[in-house]
Amino acid sequence: MSDTRPLAGIRIVDFSWAIVGNTTTKLLGDFGAEVWKIESYSRPSMERSRDIVKNDDPASFDNKQWFAQIATSKKSLTPELKDSRGRKFIEDLIREADVVVENFSPGTITRMGFGYDRLRELNPGIILASGSIFGQSGPMSSFPGVDATGAARSGRIAASGHPDGREVLPGLTYGDSVLPFFLVTGILGALDRRERTGEGCWIDGAMQEVLVQQMWPLVSDALSGKPENFRTGNRHPDAAPHNIYPARGEDRWIAIEVWNEPEFAALCKAIGRPELAGDAKFATLAARKRNEDALDAIIAEWTLDKDADASMELLQGAGVAAGTVRTVPEIVDHDPQLKHRGFLEEITHPVIGTFGHQRTPIGMGEGMQRMVHAPLMGHDNREVCKSVLGMDDAMFDALAADGVFGKQR
Amino acid sequence: MTDQPASHSVAQDLLSHLHVIDVSTPIARDCARFLASLGARVTRLEREALSADPDSLRDQVAKADILVESFMPGDMAAMGLGYEALSQVNPGLIQVSITPFGQSGPYARYKGGELVAAALAGTLYQMGEKDGSPVREPGDANFFHACGAGAAGAMLAEFARRKTGRGQLVDIAAQEMGAGRATVALVKHMLGDTVPGRNGQAIDMGNGPSRVLWPLKDALAFYMEGKPGTPPAEQMDDWIEEETGKRPAPSHDMDTVAAFLASMTEEEAIAKTRARKIRLMSVSSPQDVAEDVQLAARGFFTQGESGKQPGYFIKAIARDEA
Numbered sequence: 001m002s003d004t005r006p007l008a009g010i011r012i013v014d015f016s017w018a019i020v021g022n023t024t025t026k027l028l029g030d031f032g033a034e035v036w037k038i039e040s041y042s043r044p045s046m047e048r049s050r051d052i053v054k055n056d057d058p059a060s061f062d063n064k065q066w067f068a069q070i071a072t073s074k075k076s077l078t079p080e081l082k083d084s085r086g087r088k089f090i091e092d093l094i095r096e097a098d099v100v101v102e103n104f105s106p107g108t109i110t111r112m113g114f115g116y117d118r119l120r121e122l123n124p125g126i127i128l129a130s131g132s133i134f135g136q137s138g139p140m141s142s143f144p145g146v147d148a149t150g151a152a153r154s155g156r157i158a159a160s161g162h163p164d165g166r167e168v169l170p171g172l173t174y175g176d177s178v179l180p181f182f183l184v185t186g187i188l189g190a191l192d193r194r195e196r197t198g199e200g201c202w203i204d205g206a207m208q209e210v211l212v213q214q215m216w217p218l219v220s221d222a223l224s225g226k227p228e229n230f231r232t233g234n235r236h237p238d239a240a241p242h243n244i245y246p247a248r249g250e251d252r253w254i255a256i257e258v259w260n261e262p263e264f265a266a267l268c269k270a271i272g273r274p275e276l277a278g279d280a281k282f283a284t285l286a287a288r289k290r291n292e293d294a295l296d297a298i299i300a301e302w303t304l305d306k307d308a309d310a311s312m313e314l315l316q317g318a319g320v321a322a323g324t325v326r327t328v329p330e331i332v333d334h335d336p337q338l339k340h341r342g343f344l345e346e347i348t349h350p351v352i353g354t355f356g357h358q359r360t361p362i363g364m365g366e367g368m369q370r371m372v373h374a375p376l377m378g379h380d381n382r383e384v385c386k387s388v389l390g391m392d393d394a395m396f397d398a399l400a401a402d403g404v405f406g407k408q409r
Numbered sequence: 410m411t412d413q414p415a416s417h418s419v420a421q422d423l424l425s426h427l428h429v430i431d432v433s434t435p436i437a438r439d440c441a442r443f444l445a446s447l448g449a450r451v452t453r454l455e456r457e458a459l460s461a462d463p464d465s466l467r468d469q470v471a472k473a474d475i476l477v478e479s480f481m482p483g484d485m486a487a488m489g490l491g492y493e494a495l496s497q498v499n500p501g502l503i504q505v506s507i508t509p510f511g512q513s514g515p516y517a518r519y520k521g522g523e524l525v526a527a528a529l530a531g532t533l534y535q536m537g538e539k540d541g542s543p544v545r546e547p548g549d550a551n552f553f554h555a556c557g558a559g560a561a562g563a564m565l566a567e568f569a570r571r572k573t574g575r576g577q578l579v580d581i582a583a584q585e586m587g588a589g590r591a592t593v594a595l596v597k598h599m600l601g602d603t604v605p606g607r608n609g610q611a612i613d614m615g616n617g618p619s620r621v622l623w624p625l626k627d628a629l630a631f632y633m634e635g636k637p638g639t640p641p642a643e644q645m646d647d648w649i650e651e652e653t654g655k656r657p658a659p660s661h662d663m664d665t666v667a668a669f670l671a672s673m674t675e676e677e678a679i680a681k682t683r684a685r686k687i688r689l690m691s692v693s694s695p696q697d698v699a700e701d702v703q704l705a706a707r708g709f710f711t712q713g714e715s716g717k718q719p720g721y722f723i724k725a726i727a728r729d730e731a
Contacts, residue, residue: 004572005569006565006566006568006569006572007565007568027561031565065596065599065600066592066593066596069592069596070592116728117414117728120728134703135703135707135724136724136726137706137707138702138703138706138707139702139703139706140702140703141703143683143690144686144687144688145688145690146633146688148612148621148631148633148690149631149688149690151631152630152631152690152691152692152693153690153691153693153697153698153701153703154693154698155547155693155694155695155697155698156546156547157622157629157631157692158629158692158693158694158695159547159548160536160544160546160547161537161544162537162541162542162544165538165541166538166609166610166622167610167622167629167692168536168537168538168544168607168609168610168622169536169608169610169611169612169621169622170532170535170536170546170607171535171536171594171605171606171607171608171612171613172532172535172590172591172594173590174546174550174554174590177554177589177590178553178554178557181554181557181558181560181561182443182557182560182561182722182723183723184561184564185443185444185447185557185560185561185563185564185723186423186447186723186725188561188564188565188567188568189423189424189447189448189564189725190423190725191568192423192424192426192564192567193419193422193423196426197422199419199727200727201419201725201726201727202416202725202726202727203723203724203725204723204724204725204726205723205724206707206723206724208701208703208704209704209707209709209719209721209722209723210557210722210723212698212704212709212719213439213443213553213719213722214439214548214549214550214553215547215548215698216718216719217548218547218548218695219695219698219699220715220716220718222695223695223696223699224716227695230547230695231547232547233544233545234524234542234543234544234545236524239522242524243524244524244528244533244542244543246542253528253534253542253543254528255524255525255527255528255533256525257520257521257522257524257525259522316519316520319520320520321519321520321521321522321524321525322520322525323519323521323524323525323526323528323529324528324529325528325533325534325543326528326529326530326531326534327531327534327604327606328531328534328535328591328594328595328597328598328604329598329604330531331530331531331588331591331595332595332598332599335529335588336514336515336516337510337511337514337515337516337517337519337529337582337584338584338585338588340511340513340514340515341511341514341582341585343585343588343589344595355599356599358589358592358595361558361581361582361585361586361588361589362558362561362562362565362579362580362581363511363512363562363579363580363581363582364562364565364566364569364577364578364579364580365569365577365578368565368569368577
């Protein structure tokens with residue numbers, strides 16, 4: 001059966017070694033592209049080497065759950081860059097590829113000998129996609145950074161936290177998770193343009209810039225004399241109530257948002273206080289903003305002894321936006337909507353076994369997306385040498401015996 | 410980068426052949442904004458116009474490639490404008506629907522803005538002081554993420570359309586976008602490890618909490634605490650020893666590091682950590698963002714009707730042929 005996925009036939013050389021690049025190429029692979037992940041035993045992908053769970057075996061590259069999640073639908077190749085035959089292997093693949101993806105600090109890929117101008121010599125129509133914190137040009141381009149570096153320079157950290165508290169950081173990545181979707185759109189647009197013009201290009205995605213796009217409405221408000229709109233905690237300048245409220249149990253919470261008068265009347269009725277909707281203290285948004293502490297206290301009194309999911313269902317039934325503040329165990333084991341969407345799909349990994357893999361969260365028709373388990377280190381060296389570069393087994397065996405594809409440590 | 414050949418931006422060429430109709434609500438407007446920044450021709454229709462004259466949308470989509478919408482699932486169909494009906498007008502139509510929970514399932518008709526979507530996504534629980542209440546991320550963080558996925562989905566559907574001649578519905582849920590960011594945490598949970606919760610000014614990527622925010626003399630800075638004996642800790646120890654003549658003992662002693670960083674101005678700290686390849690970065694205020702030297706050097710801001718505003722989302726560069 002032929003591959004019906006949208007990117008079937010597109011070939012990617014993948015130099016990614018961290019979240020931005022790896023998420024980008026996971027998406028491309030899940031939707032059908034052939035992804036050649038260039039790794040090496042001397043410098044493995046970050047997610048392959050970090051022991052994030054206590055039962056990972058530190059001696060193995062092939063049992064890392066993080067890598068298993070982020071490297072679905074890729075082939076693993078392990079040419080040694082120090083060996084000229086390893087470099088030639090990469091160059092030969094670049095000649096056969098449509099796209100090269102990388103997320104090194106700017107300048108690194110050029111120093112490795114695979115900068116954009118060298119890539120164009122090898123393959124004039126090539127598209128290079130680079131993800132970084134600050135972008136490929138400018139005075140801060142080469143600054144070392146991580147997810148939070150981009151957040152720091154976008155206003156995001158300064159805006160995080162309660163208005164009367166300290167700045168805080170989320171316990172989850174944001175820029176690392178968001179940038180890949182912008183890179184993918186750019187890559188697909190560049191492929192599209194190449195079909196029309198015959199010309200490739202270099203996609204330069206900077207986390208700082210994408211985050212400033214996200215933050216700009218708040219930054220702009222703060223600059224135009226509304227600083228109170230910058231760090232609002234769980235509140236919102238244009239809505240009230242808009243907060244989280246304690247629920248029954250330890251560290252249990254429910255979020256509630258009200259955006260107009262019919263919703264406020266519905267909330268008041270649902271919590272058994274219909275008279276509040278006509279109370280001058282709360283009857284308009286302006287009044288509710290003035291008396292927001294008192295209003296939040298009234299709502300909290302109602303939510304406090306109730307199960308969060310039960311309150312959510314009751315309020316949603318009444319037409320009020322409400323949601324339980326879910327923990328990670330709940331999003332894995334309990335949330336019926338995420339289950340319905342197939343957020344985690346059970347596939348079998350040859351070393352780790354069968355477990356829920358995160359799909360790329362883009363819902364499309366049947367046959368558009370399919371995950372294959374993450375590759376074992378070097379698993380596809382022989383197959384790619386034969387099917388893409390036309391070698392026979394003897395040629396491959398000779399190279400492998402000489403260590404061109406590295407050695408297990 | 411001075412020795413590089415001359416180049417020009419082709420960002421506006423990438424999607425210049427695509428016509429997008431945008432009927433999204435404000436929370437999902439960045440999807441069409443992003444497509445427009447890559448050259449797509451975007452026509453905006455307001456909801457009021459749609460309700461008053463549903464035929465106007467039918468006429469528009471007959472000539473369009475992509476429709477972006479963010480109404481409650483079922484609301485468009487109730488106006489006779491569901492995907493089924495629109496794809497009869499234009500079988501090649503790609504529809505990107507960006508909603509809190511997606512087009513089907515038990516929560517599909519649940520109401521939610523960013524706060525409620527973040528709650529059910531699990532992202533809200535993960536930020537805040539350890540002993541305090543959870544606090545949401547700034548702005549419409551999960552919906553912005555969903556807008557990026559919507560744009561990528563539109564292009565995937567465009568590639569599929571070339572093979573089949575048919576468009577399709579791209580279904581994006583802000584909740585699932587947020588939940589997807591929990592990779593490390595969900596792996597830990599699935600393997601029976603304790604999942605790190607919110608941690609104030611520290612983050613935990615699996616090897617225990619590390620402090621990440623530190624006051625400088627005149628600013629706040631992001632710097633991830635080095636664990637004693639590791640190369641990052643030794644880099645910091647080296648720096649402190651060179652500046653003060655005294656090496657922290659034990660390695661990366663937290664009080665010593667805190668006092669040292671608090672004695673540094675932002676300018677000093679950035680210049681010195683850059684030279685040493687220590688990952689320290691000052692935290693920008695709104696003014697700092699607007700005046701950021703890097704953004705200025707890259708030409709990120711444009712001058713709009715309402716003053717300074719961000720221009721492109723990503724750059725696309727082609728070399729000038731000699």
